[in-house]
Structure formats: structure tokens, C-alpha cells
Amino acid sequence: xxxxxxxxxxxxxxxxxxxxxxxxxxxxxxxxxxxxxxxxxxxxxxxxxxxxxxxxxxxxxxxxxxxxxxxxxxxxxxxxxxxxxxxxxxxxxxxxxxxxxxxxxxxxxxxxxxxxxxxxxxxxxxxxxxxxxxxxxxxxxxxxxxxxxxxxxxxxxxxxxxxxxxxxxxxxxxxxxxxxxxxxxxxxxx
Amino acid sequence: xxxxxxxxxxxxxxxxxxxxxxxxxxxxxxxxxxxxxxxxxxxxxxxxxxxxxxxxxxxxxxxxxxxxxxxxxxxxxxxxxxxxxxxxxxxxxxxxxxxxxxxxxxxxxxxxxxxxxxxxxxxxxxxxxxxxxxxxxxxxxxxxxxxxxxxxxxxxxxxxxxxxxxxxxxxxxxxxxxxxxx
Ligand SMILES: [Zn+2]
Numbered sequence: 001x002x003x004x005x006x007x008x009x010x011x012x013x014x015x016x017x018x019x020x021x022x023x024x025x026x027x028x029x030x031x032x033x034x035x036x037x038x039x040x041x042x043x044x045x046x047x048x049x050x051x052x053x054x055x056x057x058x059x060x061x062x063x064x065x066x067x068x069x070x071x072x073x074x075x076x077x078x079x080x081x082x083x084x085x086x087x088x089x090x091x092x093x094x095x096x097x098x099x100x101x102x103x104x105x106x107x108x109x110x111x112x113x114x115x116x117x118x119x120x121x122x123x124x125x126x127x128x129x130x131x132x133x134x135x136x137x138x139x140x141x142x143x144x145x146x147x148x149x150x151x152x153x154x155x156x157x158x159x160x161x162x163x164x165x166x167x168x169x170x171x172x173x174x175x176x177x178x179x180x181x182x183x184x185x186x187x188x189x190x
Numbered sequence: 191x192x193x194x195x196x197x198x199x200x201x202x203x204x205x206x207x208x209x210x211x212x213x214x215x216x217x218x219x220x221x222x223x224x225x226x227x228x229x230x231x232x233x234x235x236x237x238x239x240x241x242x243x244x245x246x247x248x249x250x251x252x253x254x255x256x257x258x259x260x261x262x263x264x265x266x267x268x269x270x271x272x273x274x275x276x277x278x279x280x281x282x283x284x285x286x287x288x289x290x291x292x293x294x295x296x297x298x299x300x301x302x303x304x305x306x307x308x309x310x311x312x313x314x315x316x317x318x319x320x321x322x323x324x325x326x327x328x329x330x331x332x333x334x335x336x337x338x339x340x341x342x343x344x345x346x347x348x349x350x351x352x353x354x355x356x357x358x359x360x361x362x363x364x365x366x367x368x369x370x371x372x
Pocket of ligand 1 (some may be wrong): 014015016017018019021023024027029033034
């Protein structure tokens, strides 16, 4: 018998939780997942969430066992949903700080901190800034031991715009991007 | 296994794999997973550049085009990534757990024997030995949700039917699944 050529299977992944859609029910964002799937892949949606296939998933179990499994899954879903809500609240209560720091009379750097809460990788973003503004950008730890991106040049406005759009992309509009200024203290005569 | 894994903390170095080493690696992979023979050149094309990423705890990730293909601890057997199993679901030894076990696996637990022997589960006919790397499927689902290593032989799992049957290496949603490389 001739060897059949094996082709790679292309598996669909959920645009919300990243799981194959049949596992969305375990991911804690089921409501959003379903919304996404119904819109993006209605055929897959009806296959997974039709009465028929829902009944089939637990065919082998007794009625009691079935109910127990479903109860536990519902509990888990509720727990995950609370967790997700908590995380979102934490994000909404946080802010990104874009600080303008005067290094000498006419030289400024911009320091961006507070990114980690939002799942933004500072190293990646520093690279993006470096190429976007054709300038130097690096990641250092600030006094609180948190990551801070230092960008050479007076590009606070551009940085603010970019961070804001990045947050919006992540569905986090309404996050505050705060601008501050750090001037070296002038020597004053006393 | 990958509960706390993050690129920032756990990735130490990235190295291009030399083509001679790459060839040897492919031979070893086919030895471990004979069904990969006809597709190994699709997975790791001759002209493709394999990159090995060294991580904490002597873990190596073999990646191509920023996607993890296999992982390996020290020089233990290779473990295919879940996404690779999704692409080639029939090329690896596999087991099926019952629906009740899914949530435990996805929260990072190992698999207990009863989850492998109940009515909704199924085990292969072949008696794979302890340490065999297996893809883990689930009752009522088409795609694999985890990869693990047998903690008992298939025969023992059926006979003993208690305790940990499979140690889970990586599962949907863990640190490796969510790892973004670039
Ligand atoms: Zn989902």
C-alpha cells in the first residue's frame, strides 16, 4: 500500500482565549469567546454549541455524574470570570506614567513606567520606540525596582499617542496615561 | 511545569542550530516518533533555521519561525509542543481522558489513573512503557489539550488504576502555550 502523504492540520484558535474553540468553556471568558466565534466562524459555532453536540460530550456518563461534571465546570467558569473581572479592575485602576526628564539645558529624555500591569513587554516596546523615533531607547529599573523605558529626545507627545493606541488595541481604552515632568532642582540661594 | 514560565525570567540564550546538528536531531526525533518520518522535512525543512532556546532548569526549546516545535529537559526524550500536535495529531502516541479530568489538567494537575480508565476515556492497545511521551486528548473533543509523560506503563495504569498515571508537561493556557517569541 502506498504511503499516504500526511498534511498538517490547521487548527482554529479562539481570538479571545487562544484555545481551540471547543475548549473555550474551560477558559473563563466563555461569553466573550462565544460572541467572537459566532461572529468570526458561525459554522464552527453552530457545530460546537448546538444542543446535539452538547449532549454528546457527556454521552458515556450517568445522569448524576453528568450533572456533577457540569456543576463543577460552571463553578470553575464563575471563578475564572471573577478572576478576570478582578484583573480588569486592577488594570483600570492603574496608569502609565510618561515622564519628561531634563538631562541638560536643551536635552530631555522620556521615561515610561507602569506598563507591566497591562501585559506590555517593555523590551519590545523600547525596540519599537527606538526604530519609530530613530533614537536610543533602553529599559532600566527605576527606584521602585520596576521596569522603565528611557527614550532619548523630547518625544513625550508621540510616546503618549503610541501607548494610548497600544492600550486601545488591547481593549483597554480609558486607561490613564499620565504626563509628568522632572526638572533638576535649581540651586537657590538661602 | 510551565506555571510560572515567562520569557523575561526564564529564557537565557538563543542559538542557531548548525545544519549538521539539525540533521542529527531530525534522526533522533524520527527514532522517538517513527510516524514523523514522512513529515519531518515539513516540520524542519532542510533550509529552515532551527533555533535552540536555553531556559531555566536545563530546559531547551527547539523553535522555528518563532514557534516552539519541541522541548527537551537535559537530554530526556523530546516533547512535542501542543501546537505541533495540533498540526500532526496522528503522529504521536496518545491517550484520551474523560471530560471530568479536563479542568484539572488545565489547572496544572497531573492525570490520575481513573481519569484514563473510566467510560469516557480510552487508552491505547499497545503497552507503552513508563516515560513514553504522549499526546493527551479528551472525551468529546477533537484536539489535544496537553502533552505528558507516562508515570506508569499503559498496562499498569489499567491494572493498578490509582495514583498518578501521567505527568503533564505542558497544557493549553500554561506559560509555554502563551509564550510569544520574536
Ligand atoms: Zn475562547
